[in-house]
Amino acid sequence: xxxxxxxxxxxxxxxxxxxxxxxxxxxxxxxxxxxxxxxxxxxxxxxxxxxxxxxxxxxxxxxxxxxxxxxxxxxxxxxxxxxxxxxxxxxxxxxxxxxxxxxxxxxxxxxxxxxxxxxxxxxxxxxxxxxxxxxxxxxxxxxxxxxxxxxxxxxxxxxxxxxxxxxxxxxxxxxxxxxxxxxxxxxxxxxxxxxxxxxxxxxxxxxxxxxxxxxxxxxxxxxxxxxxxxxxxxxxxxxxxxxxxxxxxxxxxxxxxxxxxxxxxxxxxxxxxxxxxxxxxxxxxxxxxxxxxxxxxxxxxxxxxxxxxxxxxxxxxxxxxxxxxxxxxxxxxxxxxxxxxxxxxxx
Numbered sequence: 001x002x003x004x005x006x007x008x009x010x011x012x013x014x015x016x017x018x019x020x021x022x023x024x025x026x027x028x029x030x031x032x033x034x035x036x037x038x039x040x041x042x043x044x045x046x047x048x049x050x051x052x053x054x055x056x057x058x059x060x061x062x063x064x065x066x067x068x069x070x071x072x073x074x075x076x077x078x079x080x081x082x083x084x085x086x087x088x089x090x091x092x093x094x095x096x097x098x099x100x101x102x103x104x105x106x107x108x109x110x111x112x113x114x115x116x117x118x119x120x121x122x123x124x125x126x127x128x129x130x131x132x133x134x135x136x137x138x139x140x141x142x143x144x145x146x147x148x149x150x151x152x153x154x155x156x157x158x159x160x161x162x163x164x165x166x167x168x169x170x171x172x173x174x175x176x177x178x179x180x181x182x183x184x185x186x187x188x189x190x191x192x193x194x195x196x197x198x199x200x201x202x203x204x205x206x207x208x209x210x211x212x213x214x215x216x217x218x219x220x221x222x223x224x225x226x227x228x229x230x231x232x233x234x235x236x237x238x239x240x241x242x243x244x245x246x247x248x249x250x251x252x253x254x255x256x257x258x259x260x261x262x263x264x265x266x267x268x269x270x271x272x273x274x275x276x277x278x279x280x281x282x283x284x285x286x287x288x289x290x291x292x293x294x295x296x297x298x299x300x301x302x303x304x305x306x307x308x309x310x311x312x313x314x315x316x317x318x319x320x321x322x323x324x325x326x327x328x329x330x331x332x333x334x335x336x337x338x339x340x341x342x343x344x345x346x347x
Contacts, residue, residue: 001015002014002015002035002055002060002061003015003016004061005083005086005087006086007079007082007083007085007086008082008085008086009078009079009082010057010062010063010065010079010082011062011063012054012055012062012063012079012082012083012086013034013035013054013055013060013061013062014035014052014053014054014055014083015035015036015039015042015051015052015053016050016051016052016053017042017043017046017051017053018042018045018046018047018048018049018050018051019050020050021050022048022049022050023049023050023092023093023116023338024049024050024051024052024084024089024091024092024093025045025049025050025051025052025092025093025094025095025334025338026051026052026053026054026080026084026092026093026094026095027041027042027051027052027053027095027097027100028054028056028080028094028095028096028097028100028101028103028104029053029055029056029059029060029097029099029100029199030096030097030098030099030100030101030122031098031099031210031230031231032160032176032199032200032203033059033196033199033200034055034056034059034060034061034199034202034203035053035054035055035060035199036060036195036196036198036199037097037195037196037199037321037324038053038097038323039053039195040192040323040324040327041323041324041327041330041331041334044327044328044331045331045334045335048335048338049093049338052083052084052087052089052092054079054080054083055202056076056079056099056100056103057075057076057079058203058204058209058210058229058230059199059202059203059204060199060202061202064204064209066208066209066228066229067209067212067228067229067230067232067233068227068228068233069148069212069225069226069227069228069229069230069232069233069235069238070227070238071233071238072106072233072234072238072239072240073102073103073105073106073233073234073239074106074110075233076103076106076233077103077106077107077110080103080107081107081110081111081114084114090114091113091114091115091116092114092115092116093115093116093117093118093119093338094107094108094115094117094118094119095118095119095120095121095334096118096119096120096121096123097121097122097123097321097323098121098122098123098124098263098264098320099124099230099234100121100123101120101121101122101123101124102123102124102128102233102234102239102241104118104119104120104123105118105120105123105126105241105244106239106241108244108247108251109241109243109244109247112247112249112250112251113249115251116251116338116341117251117252117253117254117337117338117341118251118252118253118254119253119254119255119256119334119337119338120253120254120255120256120296121255121256121321121322121323121330122256122257122258122261122263122264122320122321122322123255123257123264123296124234124239124264124292125137125264125290125292125293125295125296126240126241126242126244126295126296126299127236127239127240127241127242127290127295128147128234128235128236128237128238128239128240129147129231129234129235129236129290129292130146130147130148130151130235130236130271130272130290131144131145131146131147131148131235131236131237131272131290132147132236132290132295133287133288133290134291135291135294135295135297135298136298137236137240137242137295139236139237140219140273140287141217141219141224143215143217143219143224143225143237144224144225144235144236144237145217145219145220145221145222145223145224146219146220146221146223146224146271146272146273146287147224147225147231147235147236147237147272148212148214148223148224148225148226148231148232148235148237149211149212149213149214149225149226149228149229149231149232150214150215150223150224150225150226151223151231151270151272152211152231155168155171156171156172156175157205157210157211159171159172160172160200160201160203160205160210161205161206163201164197164201169197172197172200173193173197176193176196176197176200177193178262179262179263179269179270179319179320180196180263180319180320180321180324181193181196181319181321181324181325192324196324208228208229209228209229210229210230210231211229211230211231212225212226212228212229212230212231212232212233213226213227213228213229213232214226214232220276220283220284220285220287221272221276221281221283224237225237225238241299242299244299244303245299245302245303245306245308246306247308250303250306250307250308250309252308252309252310252311252337252341253300253303253308253309253310253311254310254311254312254313254333254334254337255296255300255310255311255312255313256313256315256322256330256333256334257293257296257312257313257314257315257322258314258315258317258318258319258320258321258322258325259314259315259316259317259318260317260318260319261293261318261319261320262319262320263319263320264292264293264320265289265292265293266289266290266291266292266293266294267289268289268290268292271289271290271292273287273288273289273290274289277289297312300312311337313333315329315330
């Protein structure tokens with residue numbers, strides 16, 4: 001069951017598992033889900049940690065407040081630290097899946113001293129989602145066309161907003177199966193599909209909520225980021241985690257990335273450039289898809305070269321949800337990574 005905590009910023013919904021006397025580990029869900037999506041992984045880690053699973057602003061049972069995209073991921077980060085303060089937690093390990101990975105990286109940029117380690121599950125690129133063309137995050141266009149709230153198809157957005165009864169559930173289910181649950185690993189459950197659908201339908205939808213507003217652009221594909229909503233907050237116009245490499249205090253980082261991910265990929269099937277190449281979006285001017293995985297690899301390599309500790313794990317046959325498709329393996333990687341950090345600190 002979830003609970004509601006009043007913080008200095010909003011009424012935050014969360015779930016807690018494990019012994020409160022153990023080290024805290026915060027599990028941050030991704031886009032199109034809420035804390036329920038992290039329960040399978042949490043069940044496998046609850047004997048080792050005090051687990052905190054928040055519903056991000058804009059998702060789940062958390063108070064309905066808008067995400068100001070011009071702040072990048074900082075609305076979510078400020079909410080997270082306000083929640084930790086309300087719980088009396090000074091520092092924690094932080095794990096983020098997909099969009100939650102952007103939150104984790106932004107949190108490390110803002111208050112690295114509070115983070116014992118970062119685990120990034122299929123994370124958004126350090127240069128956001130969509131609209132960039134090389135490993136250094138160079139934008140395709142000055143207005144970052146091809147990223148933001150407008151890249152979500154209108155039919156899909158309407159189907160999600162319509163809910164289980166009022167929307168096109170077959171469309172939503174089909175996209176979920178293809179993009180997240182297409183390949184089940186050992187330990188995954190068919191029940192995950194219904195749980196994920198329920199959490200997806202708890203997104204806060206609306207003109208300025210999910211997926212976010214957009215602007216017309218003279219640049220292909222004709223849309224540029226607006227100022228509100230989750231998808232705009234992770235547009236490269238507003239989100240840039242490359243300064244992680246410049247941190248003086250560098251928390252240890254581990255990435256877990258599936259090699260069959262169709263959402264976070266160097267040829268993402270949800271990238272406007274990929275859809276242009278396939279003829280789904282007309283008028284493709286020859287732009288290449290954003291090299292999302294390679295951009296993250298470039299950051300991790302640079303992080304290591306500048307004195308940070310960064311581990312990288314690729315899971316064969318795994319798509320966008322390592323913690324759902326390969327939960328035992330994912331839990332083991334997380335547990336071993338954090339244990340090794342404890343040893344290095346002499347704990």
